[in-house]
Amino acid sequence: MRLAELSERSGVSTATIKYYLRQGMLAPGRKIGATTADYDESHVRRLRLVRALIEVGRLPVATAKEVIGYIDDDSLDQTMRLGAALWALPHGPEPDETDPSVVAAAQEVDSLLETLGWSTAREVGALSPDYRALVVAVTTLSRLGYPWGGEMAVPYAELMHQAAIRDLDYMDTHSTETEKVETAVAATVLIEPVLRSLRRLAQAEEAARRYGL
């Protein structure tokens, strides 16, 4: 397809598509003339991912470019490409490791990972921005007088493991490695607001069942 059709299919203006091409976030089309190129489904898919990152994930373009860079990095295998791309997503404030309440929260998280048997997460530990974000969230809970850990944390973690299994099952319905990694990154960003709304709807549903309306 030509640039105009790619623009229509992806919902991205031709000027913005040209910008993404210059930034290396989109592979060049197949040259079919001095000023025209041919694009295919892989370009549509890539533009949709970029929109998901920027419009829903609210990533700055430079961060989206970094995420895309990992997805396209041929020197990495699939797990590493996915891992690096997910780590490049924004993760909020960093934990202050000199703060005793942060140290206590990190111990709580370590003990949770051990109970769960999440051995990769334990090995990687604080290198993972998701681990660090979890430590920040647990620190905040405990600082605000809502201690969270031990018996209470395990079932929530197991539910999110079930969600992750669904996420990767969906990723595995795609055929190429790049397509899989692109889908997984988009799904991570796009499904977060879905899960938030579902949890709140379910709270209202469950409250009505328990206490009446």
Place this chain on the structure above:
Amino acid sequence: MRLAELSERSGVSTATIKYYLRQGMLAPGRKIGATTADYDESHVRRLRLVRALIEVGRLPVATAKEVIGYIDDDSLDQTMRLGAALWALPHGPEPDETDPSVVAAAQEVDSLLETLGWSTAREVGALSPDYRALVVAVTTLSRLGYPWGGEMAVPYAELMHQAAIRDLDYMDTHSTETEKVETAVAATVLIEPVLRSLRRLAQAEEAARRYGL
């Protein structure tokens, strides 16, 4: 306890506590002199909730005041106080109901709620800001080429129902109605970042198990 101790216990400055008192977000202490008052655990708890809403939920003070207003509304029963407070939380952009892709997403959501048997959510429908936020999220997924619904949606919804059951179990460990509602609202806001981090950690864990490291 006196104002200084309340400030230390809650992590909120005395000037800010006085501001919340003037705003009616915190009940006055028991007068024990012309210029001094006595505060108790209910004041500590309330200030922690206000911090959760403002610091973690990033609510403007006016919105936090509205949420608190519903929690304190004696004319409502417990389910209504909780529901009104949760509905007053920020919910992001509103769906444009004249857009055919929004109408299609709303049908997808209705059919999901029917499959799940969430009868209260179905009855309340678009009156609920959580329903409307879910429609927006599903519209975005479909517009970006990641159709989400039917068979794929049900297991995610059931996982979030399990999470909601845990949320309400935790709420029910508290004794008074106000304490229950306060805890539920704080948990909704504070546990969201925990679930997001847990899902991402679980994705990495599951990817390592499936594809090796």
